[in-house]
Amino acid sequence: MLDRTYLRENPDEVRDALENRGADVDLDEILEIDERWRELKARGDDLRHDRNEITQQIGKLVAEGKDDEREEAIERSRELKDEIEAVEAEADELHDELQERLLEVPNVPHESVPLGLEERHNVEDRRWGFDDLRELPDDVVPHYELGEDLDVIDEERAAKTTGSGFYFLKGDGARLEHALVQFMMDVHREQGYVDLFPPIPVKSASMRGTGQLPKFADDAYRLGASNDDPYEEEDLWLCPTAEVPVTNMYANEILLKDDLPLKHQAYTPNFRREAGEHGTETRGIVRVHQFNKVELVNFVEPEESYDRLEGLLDEAEAVLRRLGLPYRILELCTGDLTFASAKTYDIEVWAPGDDFEDGPEEGGRWLEVSSASNFEDYQARRSGLRYRPERHESAEYLHTLNASGLALPRVMVAILEYYQNEDGTVTIPEALRPYMGGKEVIEGHEKVGEAALGAGERE
Numbered sequence: 001m002l003d004r005t006y007l008r009e010n011p012d013e014v015r016d017a018l019e020n021r022g023a024d025v026d027l028d029e030i031l032e033i034d035e036r037w038r039e040l041k042a043r044g045d046d047l048r049h050d051r052n053e054i055t056q057q058i059g060k061l062v063a064e065g066k067d068d069e070r071e072e073a074i075e076r077s078r079e080l081k082d083e084i085e086a087v088e089a090e091a092d093e094l095h096d097e098l099q100e101r102l103l104e105v106p107n108v109p110h111e112s113v114p115l116g117l118e119e120r121h122n123v124e125d126r127r128w129g130f131d132d133l134r135e136l137p138d139d140v141v142p143h144y145e146l147g148e149d150l151d152v153i154d155e156e157r158a159a160k161t162t163g164s165g166f167y168f169l170k171g172d173g174a175r176l177e178h179a180l181v182q183f184m185m186d187v188h189r190e191q192g193y194v195d196l197f198p199p200i201p202v203k204s205a206s207m208r209g210t211g212q213l214p215k216f217a218d219d220a221y222r223l224g225a226s227n228d229d230p231y232e233e234e235d236l237w238l239c240p241t242a243e244v245p246v247t248n249m250y251a252n253e254i255l256l257k258d259d260l261p262l263k264h265q266a267y268t269p270n271f272r273r274e275a276g277e278h279g280t281e282t283r284g285i286v287r288v289h290q291f292n293k294v295e296l297v298n299f300v301e302p303e304e305s306y307d308r309l310e311g312l313l314d315e316a317e318a319v320l321r322r323l324g325l326p327y328r329i330l331e332l333c334t335g336d337l338t339f340a341s342a343k344t345y346d347i348e349v350w351a352p353g354d355d356f357e358d359g360p361e362e363g364g365r366w367l368e369v370s371s372a373s374n375f376e377d378y379q380a381r382r383s384g385l386r387y388r389p390e391r392h393e394s395a396e397y398l399h400t401l402n403a404s405g406l407a408l409p410r411v412m413v414a415i416l417e418y419y420q421n422e423d424g425t426v427t428i429p430e431a432l433r434p435y436m437g438g439k440e441v442i443e444g445h446e447k448v449g450e451a452a453l454g455a456g457e458r459e
Contacts, residue, residue, distance in 0.1 A: 001102045001381045004034060017108040020334035022117045030101045037098055040091035044084055051080040103214060107378040109334045110306075110343040117335030125345070128317070129326030130362065134418070140364070141424070142353035143416040144284030147173065149424060150444030153285065165289035172442040176415070176428070177292065179435035180408055181267050184294040184319050188405055191315045193265040193296065198245035200268060201236040206248040209383035211340030211375075212240060219274040221289075238271040242295035243402045252384035254395045255299065260387060261308060262299040265405060267292065285409040286367060292408040298401040299385065305374050305399035306343075313345050313372040316403045320369070323429045325414050326350040328366065341373040349410060353417035364417070367410040372403035 007014055011031060018025050054077045061070040114123045147153030152173025158166040169177050185195065201223060207213040212220060217227055221238040225231070239245060246266050255262065270293050285291075296315065300308045313329070320327045330346040337344055352364035359365040377397040380386065386395040419427045426442040433440060446452070 001378065002105055002108065003377075003381065004098075004102070007031065007105075008034065014105075014108060017334075018106070020109060020115055020117075021106055021337065022335045023106050025105050027105070030098070030105070033094055033098045033101065037091055037094040040087050040094065044087045044091060047080055047084045047087065051077055051084065054080065100214075103208065103382070106339045107337075107342050107375065109337055110374070110376075113337065113343050114331060114333040116333030118333075119336055121333035122336055122346070123331045123333070125329040125331050127326070127328040127360075128321065129324065129350075130360070133326065133362070134324075136352060136418070137420060137422045140352045140417055141420060142284065143351070143413045146353075146416055146420060146424070146426070147284065150426070150442060151447050152176075152442065152444065155284070163289075165287075167285050167288060171445045172436075172439070173412075175436055175439075176432070176442065177408055177412060179432045180411060181292065181294065182435050183322075183432055184405055185265060185267060187319055187322065188265045188294065188296060188315065191263075191318070193263045196242075196246055196249075196264050196266040198239075198242055198249070198266050198268060200239045202239050202244045202248070203233060204231045204235045204237065205233045206244050206251070206383075207237055207240075209248045209251055210244050210379050211338075211382065212237075212244060215339050216240075219272050221271045221273060239268055240272050241270050241293065241404075242266040242268040243297060246295065246297040247379055247385075247400055247402070248383050250299065250383075250385055253386075255385075255387040255398065256391075257301065257387060257389050260299060260301050260398065261304065264297045265294060266297070267294050284413065286413060288409060294405045294408075296403045296405040299387075300399050300401065301387070301389075302377065302396070302399050305376060305401060308399075309343065309345075309372060309374040309401055312401055312403050313347075316347055316370045316372055316405045319406050319411075320347070320349060322431045323411070323415070324431075325411070325418060325429075327369075328360075332371075338371065338373060340375050340378050341371075342376045342378065344371050344373040346371050347406070349414040351410070351414045351417045353413075367413060369406040369410045369414075370404035373401060375400045375402075 002014070008031065011027060015027055018027060054073050058070055058073045058077065061073060114121060116122070144153070152170055154168040154170055158168045189195065204213055207220065220227065220240055222231070223236040223238065225235065246264050269290055271290050273289060296312060298308055298312060317327070327347055327349045330348060332344040332346060346368050347370040348366035349369050350360065350364055351367050352362065354365050355363050356365035376399050379400045380397040385398055385400065387398045388395045415429065416426055419429060421427060425444070428436060428440055428442060
């Protein structure tokens with residue numbers, strides 16, 4: 001969350017930031033609540049001062065034997081006590097309201113973020129891999145058709161067992177996903193990341209700490225209750241991204257300067273109710289309710305965070321470069337930033353199977369596989385993440401960053417479409433072959449059950 005002092009001292013700057021984000025937040029009302037709270041705190045301090053003086057007077061009056069004046073002072077002390085309790089009760093109520101309202105205020109974009117309210121205002125920074133494309137079939141088969149033909153993706157049976165927006169990976173499809181997980185984690189381990197295997201359920205407090213609550217409660221899977229029901233700090237949610245448990249593992253702790261930068265990676269399944277619009281965008285495994293991901297989380301000193309953002313971006317890109325998958329980098333505009341981010345780069349891999357209007361001139365479409373974001377101290381304030389610059393100095397809020405390294409389903413889509421061959425097989429990227437026992441090509445599997453009868457053979 002934003003620092004209250006910053007809000008008080010820079011209201012116009014925050015208003016501009018909210019406008020540039022397209023955020024509907026009543027900042028004036030929040031500032032009014034803050035002002036009233038501060039007035040009550042000051043009033044409470046004055047009343048306590050007065051009561052302390054009367055308490056001292058009572059002792060003197062007792063010593064002087066002035067019983068009538070003593071009784072009057074005692075009565076006044078009781079009145080002040082009641083007034084203090086009433087003022088503090090109102091102040092506490094306003095403080096809770098202020099805290100809840102502050103949680104609704106998004107982060108302020110960094111000054112370098114492009115202005116704009118829509119995706120079309122994002123700025124393309126660069127592309128990689130398009131100067132030396134592999135030879136593709138004349139008609140690239142979309143992954144959802146190819147996956148069914150090869151019998152490596154089964155959405156129909158997953159809909160039967162769980163529901164739409166879920167899928168089975170089978171045989172070489174499942175093996176390819178396992179290979180990608182191990183490959184990604186090996187790459188990031190080389191980059192200095194320490195592995196974590198976090199718990200999957202996370203508390204409401206953790207979801208709030210990284211910014212998922214309260215804004216994105218409807219997109220999450222809650223355990224044991226409806227999303228519409230009021231939630232408590234200890235209530236549990238299925239992990240929407242490893243960013244949540246990994247960032248919050250140091251909540252309310254003080255790290256040391258020597259600990260930083262601290263770099264963690266974590267593989268988790270992730271769960272989100274939101275799965276995109278109907279139509280081509282939701283066919284296959286591009287937008288699903290459960291997906292696997294390797295997440296990169298960094299904890300750094302404030303003055304290092306923007307250099308670290310560039311480094312984090314390069315670390316996530318390294319996976320695509322080593323897989324030989326063409327991609328581009330976008331710098332997100334103010335209106336397309338996530339709620340908690342101050343600056344974000346998106347990595348979009350090229351998937352040539354479906355032609356979209358906003359795809360590259362070579363055809364196909366872009367698929368976001370990572371967002372590398374700097375949250376500055378926004379998450380740190382919500383989660384109580386601090387560090388001590390020197391042993392003798394006061395603790396300060398650190399900066400947090402994260403990126404997917406990468407989201408697996410869309411990388412799988414890109415591999416199936418970019419590495420497919422004219423005969424309907426898929427060449428396995430060289431970097432993954434050691435993780436698949438030296439296997440070079442995915443040729444598919446024979447389908448099983450009566451549903452396979454009469455299906456014919458792949459041509």
